[in-house]
Amino acid sequence: MFLHSVQTTLILSFCGYVYGFSCSSVTDCVTCVSQKSWVPLIDKSCNWCPLTKSCHAYLSQLNTCPAEEMVQRTADCYETQYGEYSPESAYINVLLSAVAYSDHPQKCLDKLFPNGGFKLVASVGRKCNSFLFEYKECFAAVAVSEHLKLIVVANRGTTNNTQLLDEVLTALTIPKQNFKTGGRVQKYFNDAFNLLYPCVSKAVKDQLSSYPNYTVVVTGHSLGAAIASLTAASLVHDNIISEKMMTLYTFGMPRVGDKTYASRHDKLVNNSWRIIHTNDYVTRVPLQINLSPNDQPYHHKTEVYYPAVDMPPNASYKICSINEDPSCVRSNAFNLVNFNVDYHTHYFNTHVGGACKTLGARRKRSDDGEEISAMAHLFRNDTCKIIHFDDDISGQNIIHFNWPLILTAMIFLRAYVLFY
Known part of the structure; x- marks a missing residue:
């Protein structure tokens, strides 16, 4: 019986491969699901x-989509597009992402937006603990623009070497975790999201009570981009904001979750723009080395690829509507020869982590000698805290990475891919 079942499956798979050519030539959803495969074998x-x-084709061996994400009915083919990519909005959001790195975000807003337009209404901070190391801050800034009718959540990215190393080691050694929207996401990103989301969601609710018709924009750079991805999907999933009123802009975002998470995110956050500066290496990690095609790390849409090294706000770009599109950043082979730190740290010719480095006091050091932000004393307990914009805070979180350490880690990853 078992042998007969195996033989039947192999025959059906072979027939699916042969007859499936009639399916593979189709390039749109409605025609695809309206067309029969396996004819005349199976209806x-x-x-x-x-x-x-x-x-x-049905049971095609070439199909690596999660089964639950496959579209089989014409009614499920239609996707509503709620927005278009705007380079002007992207530039505004990269500046807002830079604000999240600052310990004095209102002063940073005033510097980056000298003509006004954005008011910091709240900051969310929490002491962070993760896989190997203890950190002194996770942080998100919440601002409002009455002129643009926006409520913005900007998430802080990676700020030091130990945090970066922790991200890499967690991705390599700890399985992904189930996420509320569906699919599985990297544990490190999920942990950081869970630390901030209770207060972030409350801050957004508070602002929506005052500005119910405003669009919510979530943004972030690097690690902040990963947290932004999870935050935007959760705000829609939890019915805090409607799908048509949510926008996401990320910069240098790593792969957050698996294929199912990417597909669910695409449905929840339709107006989503994942911006990549030429060959930014962070957008290639975690590496796609999982033997299971559905469990491997996978980007959600929509990629906006800026291929040139020079990236002013008016630079040329390409929009790729396919997740992990081979014609965008993946067309640019990555190796140590073309490795450049600036591809990740600079977007629209702005040093995202250091745009406000001249503001406030210098960073402090804790009793154990670790560098901390000047805001750390405001959220020492183990619960997230909403810090109002007029609180007495100063200093600046500037990205200071040990790039020789990062290169060593990349060589290790390359060896891991080759031998394991």
């Missing part, structure tokens, strides 16, 4: 994969 329609925008 099954072709299946549409929204992640790769490709059509596959």
Whole structure:
């Protein structure tokens, strides 16, 4: 019986591969699910994969989409697009992402937006603990623009070497975790998100009570981009903001979760823009080395690729609608020869982590000698805290990475891929 079942599966798979060519030639969802595959063997329609925008025969071995994400009905083909990519909005959001690195965010806002327009209404901070090391801060800034009718959540990115090393080691050694929207996400990103989200969601609710018709924009750079991805999806999933009123802009974002998370995110956060500066190496990690095609790290859409090294706000770009599109950043082979730190630290010719480095006091050191922010004393307990914009805070979190250490880690990762 078992042998017969195996033989049947192999025959069906082979037939699916052969007859599936009639499916693979289709390039749109409606035609795909309306077309029969396996004819005349089995009365099954072709299946549409929204992640790769490709059509596959029933049980096709070439289809690597999660089964629960496959589109099989015409009614499920239609996706409402709530917004278009705006380079002007992207530039504003990279400046807002820079504000999240500052220990004095209102002064940073005033510097980066000298004509006004944004008012810091709250900052969310929490002491962070993760896999190997203890950190002194996780942070998000909440601002409002009455002129643009926006409520903005800007998330802080990676700020020191130990934090970066922790991110890499966690991704390599600890399995992904289930996430509320569906799918699985990297543990480190999930932990950082969970530390801030209770207060971030409350801060957003508070502002929506005053500005119910405002759009919510979530943004971030590097680690902040990963947290922004989870935050935007959760705010829609938890019915705090509607899908059509949510926008996401990320810069240098690593892969946050698996294919199912990417697909669910695409449905929840339709107006989502994942911006990549030429060959930014952080957007390539965690590496896609998992043997299971559905569990490997995978980007959600929509990639906006800036291929040139020089990236002024008016630089040329390419929009790639397919998740992990091979014609965007993946067309640019990555190796140590073309490695450049600036590809990750600079977006729109702005040093995201150091845009406000001249403001406030210099960073302090804790009793154990670790560098901390000047705001750390405001959230020493183990609960997130909403800090009002007029609190007495100063200083600046500037990105200071030990790039020889990072290169060593990358060589280790390369060896890991080759031998394991």
